[in-house]
Every structure is written in structure tokens, then in C-alpha cells.
Amino acid sequence: MAKRLEIATVPHPVLHQQAREIRDINHQIVELAKNMVETMYAAPGIGLAAPQVNQSLRLITVDLSVGEKPDQLIILINPQIKEMEGEDIDEEGCLSVPEIHEKVKRPLRVLVSGYTLEGKERTIEAEGLSARVFCHEIDHLNGILFIDRLSPLKRSLIRKKLRKQRVS
Numbered sequence: 710m711a712k713r714l715e716i717a718t719v720p721h722p723v724l725h726q727q728a729r730e731i732r733d734i735n736h737q738i739v740e741l742a743k744n745m746v747e748t749m750y751a752a753p754g755i756g757l758a759a760p761q762v763n764q765s766l767r768l769i770t771v772d773l774s775v776g777e778k779p780d781q782l783i784i785l786i787n788p789q790i791k792e793m794e795g796e797d798i799d800e801e802g803c804l805s806v807p808e809i810h811e812k813v814k815r816p817l818r819v820l821v822s823g824y825t826l827e828g829k830e831r832t833i834e835a836e837g838l839s840a841r842v843f844c845h846e847i848d849h850l851n852g853i854l855f856i857d858r859l860s861p862l863k864r865s866l867i868r869k870k871l872r873k874q875r876v877s
Contacts, residue, residue, distance in 0.1 A: 711747035714762040716804050719854065719871055723760050724805055728767045728850040731786050734828050742768060742784045742826055750776040754804050756842040758849030761805050769823075769846040773839060785823035785831065788847055792820035797837065801845060801855045808874065809867055813858050815841045 717723055731738055741764060749757040753775045759768040772782045795817025802810040819840040822832045835843050845855055856867050 711743040713751050714744050714748045716748065716752065716761055717763045718805050718807060719856075721763070721805070723763050723765055724849070724854060725852045726760065726765050727852050728758075728760050728765045730767050734786060734824070734826060738766075738768065738786070739826055741766070742770065745770045746772075746782065746784070752804050755838075756846045757804065758846045760849050760852075767850045769843075769850070771839075771842050771846060773842065783833065784826055785821070785833075786826070788821055788823035788843070788850070790819050790844065790847055791822050791832070792818075794818040797841065799838075799841060801841065803845070803855055805849075806854060806856055806867075806871070809856065809870070811856065811859055811863065811867070813841075813855050815844045819843055821847070 741759065745757050745759065745762060748762060749770050749772065755773050755775060756769065756771045759766040767787045769788055770784050774781045793816035796814060797817040798812050798814050800810050801813045817840060818836045820832065820834055821843045822830065825831050856864055
């Protein structure tokens with residue numbers, strides 16, 4: 710039975726670390742993935758990276774249907790962006806940066822590769838929102854938050870707002 714995990718929020722240090730590569734897909738990794746899916750759906754969110762649940766590992770879950778269509782769930786181990794194309798600016802939010810939504814520039818299309826829980830290599834061509842989610846989640850694996858992609862002024866204003874949220 711999968712369980713919900715606590716979502717790490719800024720300024721948690723794990724969110725700014727380079728996540729470790731997964732070398733062995735063992736029972737713990739499979740359990741972590743199941744728990745991440747449960748956590749993502751409960752939030753509700755359309756993507757989650759292991760660092761967001763305080764696990765510095767290169768593992769992401771993505772489901773644009775938020776559990777409505779089980780065949781749309783993607784779990785990728787050690788994902789990498791192989792190709793990027795185009796440009797798209799749209800609003801993003803993040804479970805680890807509550808109540809903040811800002812426009813972020815991302816590629817329009819990406820080619821992502823990684824491994825399934827069964828250890829099979831998988832390549833995914835993603836476009837639009839799907840490409841945005843893969844970029845956002847893979848950024849988490851590299852210690853980058855979407856607010857890090859904003860202008861210094863916007864980042865500064867958001868940090869002040871986040872500090873106020875934590876104090877109140």
C-alpha cells in the first residue's frame with residue numbers, strides 16, 4: 710500500500726542539491742516511486758521529483774491527468790533531456806514553492822530519456838505542457854527551482870513573500 714510523503718518546501722536544502730544517480734532499481738526505489746505517485750495525486754500535482762519528498766535521487770513521476778487516466782503515468786529513473794526545440798512562456802507553480810505562480814520560459818518540445826522501474830530504457834517526445842513538466846521535474850534533480858529561472862528582481866520579491874508566509 711502506497712503512502713503519502715511529506716513535500717519539502719523552500720528553503721529546504723535538499724531542493725538545491727544535485728540529486729544522486731540511481732544505480733540499482735531495488736525494492737526501496739520501487740516503493741519510493743509508488744509513494745511519490747500517491748503523494749503527487751494527493752497534492753494534487755502533475756509532476757513530482759524525488760528531492761521534493763526529501764530524497765536526493767534522480768527519479769521523477771509525471772501524469773498530466775492527475776490519476777484520471779492510469780496509462781498516462783510516467784515514472785522515469787535518471788531522466789535526461791536529449792534534445793530541446795522552440796520556446797514557450799507559460800505560468801508555472803510548484804508543490805515545493807506553495808502559492809507562487811509565475812511565467813517561465815521553457816522549450817516547446819523536448820526529447821527525454823530515462824529508465825522504467827523494470828530497467829528498460831525509455832525515450833519520450835514531449836510537447837507543450839508535457840515538455841514543461843519534464844523540464845520542471847528534471848530541474849529539481851539538478852537543484853533548480855522554477856523561481857531560479859526568473860529575473861533577479863522577481864526572485865527577490867518572491868523570496869520576501871515566502872519569508873512572510875513562513876513567519877505568519
